[in-house]
Amino acid sequence: MPSESRTGSCPSQTCTPTISGRCSSSASRTWFRAFDEEPIAEQEPLxxxxxxxxxxxxxxxxxxxxxxxxxxxxxxxxxxxxxxxxxxxxxxxxxxxxxxxxxxxxxxxxxxxxxxxxxxxxxxxxxxxxxxxxxxxxxxxxxx
Structure with a gap:
């Protein structure tokens, strides 16, 4: 299943994928998203x-x-x-x-x-x- 992963502090489409995981929140998370489904937060921190x-x-x-x-x-x-x-x-x-x-x-x-x-x-x-x-x-x- 094609999917993308994003790093950031929120699951919205405005989160920009970054390799460094930098975001404005202190709890950086990775978000998975398949096609146009709602993003799912990875259970582990970055x-x-x-x-x-x-x-x-x-x-x-x-x-x-x-x-x-x-x-x-x-x-x-x-x-x-x-x-x-x-x-x-x-x-x-x-x-x-x-x-x-x-x-x-x-x-x-x-x-x-x-x-x-x-x-x-x-x-x-x-x-x-x-x-x-x-x-x-x-x-x-x-x-x-």
């Missing part, structure tokens, strides 16, 4: 959003990937049990993402309905995906 955005981009743009769709909650638990959860609120309002990390590995897990989950793992080296290889998951792509 600093947390930028960490989430960086993790998301690191996993999406990684050279080595592991992708799975339609996972169950128990499968997600198995996938993430050996990883460190990133202590931030969910990222992306339409399909909340949670992030998990390990050396050389960033994983984000998302769900639109809370029942079926998608997982995307990005690694700096093929060997960082090794711990995921033995999991009972039907991978759509696995570069490990």
């Amino acid at each position: 600093s947390g959003f930028l960490i989430q955005f960086s993790l998301f981009e690191a996993s999406m743009g990684a050279e080595y990937l592991a992708l799975a769709r339609k996972l169950t909650a128990p499968q997600v638990e198995r996938l993430t049990e050996a990883l460190h959860p990133v202590p931030l609120r969910p990222f992306w309002p339409w399909a909340p993402n949670r992030f998990y990390v390990a050396p050389g590995l960033v994983v984000h897990v998302s769900s639109e309905d809370g029942e079926a989950f998608d997982a995307w793992a990005g690694a700096t080296h093929r060997s960082a995906l090794d711990p995921l290889a033995g999991l009972p998951i039907d991978w759509n792509r696995f570069d490990g």
